[in-house]
Structure formats: C-alpha cells, structure tokens
Amino acid sequence: MSRKPWELAFTAEPVEVAALRRIMRLHLGIWGLQDITDEAQLCVSELVSNVITHVGLGTPATLAVSVRGTHLRIEVHDPDTRALPVLRDPSTDSSEGRGMALVDAVADRWGVLLRPDRKVTWCELATKLTAPDGHVEAPSVMRAEALLSLYAAAMPMPCRTGAGRVTSAVAEETVIAAITDFLHWLQAHGRDADDTLDRAQMRFEAECDALCEGA
Incomplete structure (x- = not known):
C-alpha cells in the first residue's frame, strides 16, 4: 500500500479543529490505520489548539502527516519560533501545558524542530504495521x-x-x-x-x- 505524505494549510481557528480531525480520520481509513484514529485525532486537536492558544488566532499553519518506518508522524507548522510548547504535570492546577501532556501520554515520542522561518511541533504514534508499505495484520x-x-x-x-x-x-x-x-x-x-x-x-x-x- 502506498501511503504518500500529505499536508494541508489551515488558519488557527477553533472551527478548524473539528475539520482537521475529520480529515485525519478519513486518511487513516484510506491507509488502513483505523485502530489509531482516536489517538491521532487527539494529537491533532492538541497540537492545533496549542497554536491557537500560544501563537494566536488566525495564525497561518500547516498540518503534515506521513508514515516514518512503522510510525504515523503528525506535524503542525507555524511561523512563531519563540512560543515553544510547554509540558507540565497534568496534576497541577495550571491548565497551561496540559495539551502537550495528553500528547505525551498517547504518542511514542514528540518534539519541536526550529527552522529559520517556522516551528514544527511533531509527534509519532506506533502502528501495527510491519513495514511502511505493508498493512495492519488483522x-x-x-x-x-x-x-x-x-x-x-x-x-x-x-x-x-x-x-x-x-x-x-x-x-x-x-x-x-x-x-x-x-x-x-x-x-x-x-x-x-x-x-x-x-x-x-x-x-x-x-x-x-x-x-x-x-x-
């Protein structure tokens, strides 16, 4: 199965979150990765919400999705290289950083890449694939x-x-x-x-x- 990387430009607005979640669900269905739909949608919600909250409403951003090895990689690109994601203990009273705590809980790994013109916040989810172009062995x-x-x-x-x-x-x-x-x-x-x-x-x-x- 060919799973070509794809990306989608969007504007950081709350209404976009639901649309991006639906698009993610659709692509995972096409790719035969329905079993990680909930985790992938949660990561999309939190990464996009992080841009809305900490970079600003109306920020032009991009969602990029690919398969790296046997992991699903989700990236959100935004133009602010200063507002870095914060990971906090979800048991604390502060609501700041809880979104990334959720990502940290469901993803195998996550991180931030700084480019000259943008920031890339990414996470990777384990799949049941045995090869990038293989299928889930249901x-x-x-x-x-x-x-x-x-x-x-x-x-x-x-x-x-x-x-x-x-x-x-x-x-x-x-x-x-x-x-x-x-x-x-x-x-x-x-x-x-x-x-x-x-x-x-x-x-x-x-x-x-x-x-x-x-x-």
Whole structure:
C-alpha cells in the first residue's frame, strides 16, 4: 500500500479543529490505520489548539502527516519560533501545558524542530504495521490473504506469481475474480447474490465502525 505524505494549510481557528480531525480520520481509513484514529485525532486537536492558544488566532499553519518506518508522524507548522510548547504535570492546577501532556501520554515520542522561518511541533504514534508499505495484520486481512494466495495459484498466468503469492499489481483483479466466482457459486445453489453482497457490505461497515469505536 502506498501511503504518500500529505499536508494541508489551515488558519488557527477553533472551527478548524473539528475539520482537521475529520480529515485525519478519513486518511487513516484510506491507509488502513483505523485502530489509531482516536489517538491521532487527539494529537491533532492538541497540537492545533496549542497554536491557537500560544501563537494566536488566525495564525497561518500547516498540518503534515506521513508514515516514518512503522510510525504515523503528525506535524503542525507555524511561523512563531519563540512560543515553544510547554509540558507540565497534568496534576497541577495550571491548565497551561496540559495539551502537550495528553500528547505525551498517547504518542511514542514528540518534539519541536526550529527552522529559520517556522516551528514544527511533531509527534509519532506506533502502528501495527510491519513495514511502511505493508498493512495492519488483522485476522480478517490475514485470512483474506491466505485465501487469495490459494486462489491465485489456481488461476492461469499472468494472474500467478512465483510461489503462488499475490502481488499488488494483480491483487485487485484477483479479488474481483474470486468475488465473481463466489457469485456464480451462489447462483448455482439458488441463493440471492445481491442479498449476499448487501449483507457482506453491512457486516464490513459494522466491523469497521466497531474497530474505530474500540480504538
């Protein structure tokens, strides 16, 4: 899976926080990293709120997101190199620095980079990836890969590769071929193929929602 770095310019306003959280959730869904959605959204909220509180409303800023190794990296860029994030004990009476304490609690690591024209506050979250371009090894995904490897081995070239493994170049076509054959099987056994597809879609969406809620 290709997970290309992306960035988005925004203005430091409270209304932008919810929008940035939604965008983060969308991208993590596309990247197959739904299990860290809550942590990533919290980090976005706190890093952006830090700019609003300590740099100022209306500050032009940028959210940049990438995968570094097997970690998700979240950066917020702003033009003030003097207002540095403060980490305080959340048990103290002062509310200042509590946002970064939350980031510190959920992130594997965080820090600040000072550039000539800007400050970059960043944090990294651990994922379940085994490689930057790999996928989270959820049981459902592993079962599907095992089935597709067997299915591809039974298909004629060029839908086969060495050792019967499915490559990214043919994986999607292999999935389509497998689903088509299952639809033929359902029809041959007097089952409603459309009803089965609808039920499968509903189950898939329910499992995705449960994963996001339980993350």
